[in-house]
Amino acid sequence: MVGKKSGKALRDEGLERTDNNMDLSSWPQVAAINQKNYYTDYLKRDDQYLAFRLANEEARIKMTKTAKDRDRALAMAKSNEAEAEAEADGDANMEDAEDTPTETAGSKVIVIHVGSQNLRIGLSSDALPKTMPMVIARKSTTNESEDQEEPKPKRFKRDDGTDEDPERVFGPEWSSQYTTMASDLKARMKANKRRMLPNPKEGVVNFNRKQSPEVISEHNDPERVEWTELETPPQEYIIGQPALRIPDTSKPRYKLFWPIQNGWCNERDYESKRMLFLDISLILEEAIKGHLGLRSKKDWAQYSCVFVIPDLYEKSYVTQVLEMLMREFGFSRVCFIQESLAATFGAGFTSACVVDIGAQKTSICCVEEGMCIENSRVNLKMGGNDVTETFIKMMLHDHFPYADINLWRRYDYLLAEELKKNLCTMDEAKVSPQAFDFHLRVSGQDTQKHNFKAFDEGHLAPMGFFEPTIFDNSHKLDGRRKLIEKSVDIYDGQPNDPTSAAQSEIMTALAPPLPSNGRANGESQSTAPDVQATPGRPQQSSALGRIQEQEATPRSSVAGSPAPETAGTPQAGGAGTPAVTAPTSQPARPAVEYRDDILPVFPLDNAILTSIAHAARSDEKKMRDFIGGIMVVGGGSLTNELHAFLEARLKALRPGFQKEIMIGVPPRDLDAQVVVWKGASIFGKLSGTNDSWIGKLEYDRLGHRLMAYKCMWAY
Template sequence: MLNNIIGLERTDNNMDLTSWAVVQPINQKNYYVEFLKRDEQLLAVRMQQEEARNKMVKKAKDRDRALAEGRQVGPEEDMDDDDDQEAEEDEIAVGNKTIVVHIGSQNLRVGMANDALPKTVPMVIARRAEKSESEENDGEPAPKRRKLDNGKVWPEAEKRFGDEFAQKFVAMSNDLKVRMRMNKRKVLPQSRDMVTSYNKRTMFDTITEHNDTLRIEWTDVSDGPEFVTGRAALRIPDNSEPRYRLFWPIQYGVVNEADYNSASVLYNDIQQIIEDAIRTELKLDLKTKKDWSEFSCVIVIPDYYERIYVTNLLQMALAELGFGKVCFIQESLAASFGAGFSTCCIIDLGAQKTSICCVEDGMVIDNSRVNLKYGGSDITEAFVKMIIYNHFPYAEVNLNRRHDFQLMEELKQKFCTMLEADISVQLYDFHLRAPGQDTRKYTFKTYDEVILAPMGLFKPEILNDSGKLTGRRKLIDRSYDIYDGKPNDPTSTAQAEILTSIAPEAAVAPPPKPKPKKLNGINGIAKDELNPDSRRGSMVPMDGTPQPSAASSPARKMESTPQPDGIDAGTPLPGDLTTSKADEPEPEEEEPLSIERRDDILPIHPLPSAIVTSITHAAKGSPHKTRDLLSSIMVIGGSSNVNGMTQYLEETLQALLPSYGKEIMISRPPRELDAQVVVWKGAAVFGRMSRTNDSWINGFLYERLGERCLAHKLMWAW
């Protein structure tokens, strides 16, 4: 009765609420797990132990084989060779089985790690099509034709590329004359008239085929192969039967999405070019997957890479080609390996892109990476326009024709210079070899176009930037983080500052709060006046040259300093380059430009200003680090072979940074190494370091982790 009153009567049927076993909570005061508590649980340690185990098994098999053959074998401990001798043998063995691949926009360099120099193969593939690339449009540089009753007629050379180009060309020529007179160099008043009058009346000489000792053997495609790669593709006649069209899978340092309709076809072309180059140039008989698995591969990637590009190369190398193991190295780091520099600023002047990056103690400084979309091809196009402006006798030149493209590249390499002492009226000749016709010998004169064309790196407004963003992100989207959904491609504050200066309206960050002015310890200038905050987009004209405000005191001081061509007299000094040791380093600022807007801005910027920006972000206000980087600048790449490029760039930087004039030193690759192969040479050295290189990725690891293995194996933060 009492239970019914207080509600304590038992009403259940003595059955459990569930048939599942009830897990009792653990004792929170006394529990222990062994996750990642022992070295054997780490992937790197397990793989090292597995490699040591395989080596021990191999030694035992060699010992048993020697005993079976009747050879005298000492005690087991005597089987171990001297450490130095074993390391040398390992390096030779690894080098004989390691292939180094450096993919560029115009050339592919491939070779064994033990080779002295790589094989250079054009990064191009020719596929059957209805029309060749020269038949699709008027060509490049695009000539403006006007139709008359009697057919097509070329307009006057001065008007062929429009008034805008003519005005820029004449302005650069006048500036060069002023500079040469200041440097006490002789300038003839009628030099251009002498060039144009000679080029107008000159005619070509015909050389028959049997008298031409350097005639070209053109590729025969009468049997109609599906594709042709490399140098043979460039030797296919434009009017061949069947027709072939050239495809360049890499353009401006990124994949070429404009000329393709499928991402799989794009990466398949890259794979086909690499595969054919390895088989033909290295003369390796690789027929089965087992043959490929005996070789390792070192792949060079850009400093300012895209994650999807790297992951696709990893899949291509391991899954498609079937290499035994693969590792990656960045271009600037490979260049520092090849040149033997531990701390330096690498300037890579390539065919279609220019990259700037600072390396310190064997590591790339992320925020110093700069990628500009111009290079040797832009110099070639500007050179062709300038000589046509001066009535070049071969006026129907078309850079979309294969033999014309190779001819103009050859003329640029022979005649372009950056030395003012070489500027005078010069007489040159060249041979035009085209399929289906006799060789023609032309003579022509040049004047200042040989120096004004490469000066486009310092005054990029003369370069043609049309179409360089066409098709961007049409096939391949950027990489996104799987957790927050934000883009996770590498970023660089130096690149963001350059893009913000080009397009200030793209800056989305709010203006910073005003800071109290601190006096600089060198010259007493207010630091805020010397170094405006990078969050504020500097007002710049369309040509991309930064302009200071009227009240900037450094600008007024630099107005009295004579500046070389390509540098505005009002360009302010970067504040980080004049920061005293007494100033406390400021916290690293967030990038002022949104990641989504970067693909909409074409990074075209004067080369000296881009170098200063890169070093500024690498030094982070340290005068000592600034001097170290300025004194160890190395220029590499094919475009750096222009005569006098290093001296002109050094003079330009010294005028831009007069307070560091004595420290600035630009060097070339040591040991007379070709500037085009420094990156490949460093990657070959990296691939031979079998004992210290722990960044190899094999098929076993890739099969289990996929692209996540890159986060564990790369030498930098993935």
């Protein structure tokens, strides 16, 4: 056994143990966590959020400033104590007046409402906004009418000069539906004891076939158009109304781009996401400089911005717009407001069902006490432009004298919009053969005056809101998700955009069966709709039937009667709307929420009732409140007598609410097109009580994550 070495021997060999009180490592030592009593207050207090901390700090600074100003005012008034108090109060009142949100915010807040066709912009202190087309014309080798293979819509002529058969040009399916709608209108007018001439359609067609244009020289035309003159050298791009007045045969050619289409970013006509948002920023920049007079970008840092977004928005679009407004435009503060909420602000309503009919989309949402009810939000991809196209298509079907009309051409598009505004009406009393005229003005050519007759086209075209299969919906999904990916959650990869039970109900009704097994959740092969076919009416109305079925059960149970085997047939709709049954024995189809291959186009009256049903959730009082407070806004709602017609359709669908159903209009004779902008401008003045402003400092630190804390709704 080896003996133990002495301390001296270890020291001589360098093996002696020494303790110099030094740590084994310079890396910080963390004490073990007590697993029994583990607790943390991380992100559990408001002062741990930068957004709340900055807001509290701003309020504290403002309170300190007010106190100092009051003390200074008291110190300056020494001669008379009474006058000193009066002056102190006066100074304090003047200071309060300077800090009044209405004055300060009103003159330094820019309100922007971007639409598919028009941009509305102005200061919050303005009574009405400035409106300009949301379009930009860029230099190109061809214009938009030369790029399109098939003009929309257009009637062709044979080689001998005679008109082609309309049914052959427009297709037998569309012609058949148009004829059916005309027959239904005729039967409805006869039932309402309205006198009609014999064979009115044939008389209109024969009159139109005989017409030839009258030529008016340019110097004799008092309303000749001022066309946009190109500079030398030509501009790279032209924005707004001047872009629509560029001659189609200009040298060089210009091509129109509409960055927003159908309420979505226009991915069909753009090749890159950068160019798409560049055009949006150029249009906004030109509007701020031209219409608001803020020529220097250095001054923009003194201004705040209120930006209106859709109720069912896409987060990728909102975050991109936020970055543009903060980084590129350099605004001091930015906040967002949803369209329907802004509409109630503009109209002064506390609760309402807002129906916003725009140029290319229709949004429906129930608003209660300053909040959009999430599950009531509906977004339909149809609007006033569809009425314009369908109206011209119907006129061409009835041998419109100007057979060469092409809505891809700028002057023809403006002419079609003018004809729609003048002729379209939902008043059946005005449906009769009538003579009209219009002037065709083309750059470099003499003006042509055309005479024509119209019968029921002006009524049947806006009827497409209630029978949307008459609209041309074939190209609205082209290019979808080509440039902008769907926003997804960074943790679980699930879609991140807001959803709505009402929208899901409508999408489920329109959806074909899932392609995995050819049927959806137990549907038999015989009941599964054709994937290629356009959904028919019974399929569209099934959403309303299911909702009414859900509502019928609690009402019947109150009376003590047992629930029926099948859903009660909902109240009969207007002419052409079949009764709906939804058998409970068949399994329900799975809800459709996140499919981009389904176009949400649905009858307007059924969509409104679907939205209200999801907002009320079987609450009878809420149902009566919303159904009696329907407010229709937007440019597409300006069709004559649309409100009365919609009200009659809703009463026919729900006869149990005959007395409650009422369609309201914006108060104080406010233009329906600017109600949303007006509400956003009022919202911009509420700087004292509005906590949704996003400042530069917090955006630089947190970016778009701030939206979760700043928005008044669940972002």
